[in-house]
Amino acid sequence: MARLIFVRHGESQVSVNRVIGGPRSCIGLSDLGRQQSQQLFERWSGVENFSPDMVISSAYPRARETAAIVAPAFGTEPVEVISEFGEHDPGPQCDGLLYTDFTARFGDPDWENDPYGMTFPGGETIAEFQFRIGSAVRSLVDRLGDGTAVIFCHGGVVDTALRQSMRAAGTGVFEIYTVNTSITELLLVTPGRWRVIRYNDSAHLVGLPASTLRGLSSDESQ
Numbered sequence: 014m015a016r017l018i019f020v021r022h023g024e025s026q027v028s029v030n031r032v033i034g035g036p037r038s039c040i041g042l043s044d045l046g047r048q049q050s051q052q053l054f055e056r057w058s059g060v061e062n063f064s065p066d067m068v069i070s071s072a073y074p075r076a077r078e079t080a081a082i083v084a085p086a087f088g089t090e091p092v093e094v095i096s097e098f099g100e101h102d103p104g105p106q107c108d109g110l111l112y113t114d115f116t117a118r119f120g121d122p123d124w125e126n127d128p129y130g131m132t133f134p135g136g137e138t139i140a141e142f143q144f145r146i147g148s149a150v151r152s153l154v155d156r157l158g159d160g161t162a163v164i165f166c167h168g169g170v171v172d173t174a175l176r177q178s179m180r181a182a183g184t185g186v187f188e189i190y191t192v193n194t195s196i197t198e199l200l201l202v203t204p205g206r207w208r209v210i211r212y213n214d215s216a217h218l219v220g221l222p223a224s225t226l227r228g229l230s231s232d233e234s235q
Contacts, residue, residue, distance in 0.1 A: 014201035015154045016161040016210075018065070019171045020083070023049040024193045025075040029225045033115055034075070035108035035136075036099055041074040045225045049194040049218060050082035056217040057086035064088055066160030069153070071167060072096040079194065080165040087163070097149035100167035104136030125185045143183050146173040154201060171197050178207035194218065 023046030027034025034040075042050065057063065068090045070080040076099075080092045102108075107115060122132040128139040137145075146169075153162060164170075168191040176183055178199050191197065191213055198210035 014159060014203070015157045016201075017150070017153070017157075017174070017199045018161065018163045019174060019197040019199070020053070020079065020163060020165050021168050021171055021191050021193055021195055021197075022073070022075040022079040022165060023047060023082075024224060027075075031112050033103050033107055033110050033112060033133075034073075035103045036073055036096075037105060038109035039074045041078045043225050045222065046075070046079070046193060047082065048221060050079045052217045052221065053194045053196075054083045054086045057083065060086075065090065065163045067153075067157060067162040068092045068165075069095050069098065069162055070165040071098040071100070071170070073099055073167070076165045076167065083165070083194075084163075092165075095149065095153075097145055097152075098164055098166045098170055101133075101139070101142040101169045102137045103133035106135040107133045108136075128183055139184060142169065143173050143177070146170055147177055150174055150177070174199065175209070175212060178209065192218070192223075 023042045025034055025046060026040050026043045027038060029043045032038060064087055068080065068084050068087060070076045070092050072094050077092070077094065084090065084092050107119075119134060123130060124132060124139070128143065130138065132139060153164075171191045172189045173183070175189065175197060181187070192215050194217070195213045195215040197212045197214070200208045200210055202208050
């Protein structure tokens with residue numbers, strides 16, 4: 014049956030800048046994000062006879078840049094961009110805002126309770142985002158058959174795919190924190206029944222810092 018291997022993108026520059034990085038404001042990877050991606054490339058380059066049938070990226074620059082660094086490890090397969098595997102879209106009103114500016118204007122969103130409620134004004138609800146991801150997975154499985162796909166995507170995408178594969182609640186109950194360039198692998202055993210092969214496999218990141226150190230303000234440095 015279908016095997017889906019999700020890879021969260023490397024650390025993004027918008028994350029370092031503390032910006033809400035939707036599809037309009039994403040500017041790709043940080044220097045550390047490129048290092049993380051390179052180490053995943055080196056890890057997969059050492060795996061014999063691993064040639065996925067499809068290599069997919071979301072349309073976000075940070076996912077596409079990660080795919081461009083890592084995918085040559087598989088050979089010559091082209092990377093197909095599928096925008097439906099993009100992260101939760103904050104909408105044009107919030108995309109590109111500093112987190113501090115966002116919370117000053119709108120407060121701290123409730124991510125855990127009502128999936129139909131407002132999180133980003135003018136953006137996707139959690140329910141809309143999860144429906145989009147579920148539909149994208151369904152469409153991919155129909156195309157893939159018994160093949161293997163590697164999908165360069167986002168933490169929210171991995172969270173949603175994992176919860177849906179386990180038939181778990183869409184929000185709350187337990188916490189998922191998917192690290193940059195980690196590997197999550199799901200196998201469709203029978204129609205509608207998934208097996209979690211691995212989650213958050215980040216062995217290739219040994220020796221790298223967890224994140225880019227951000228500069229201290231004058232107040233913080235005292």
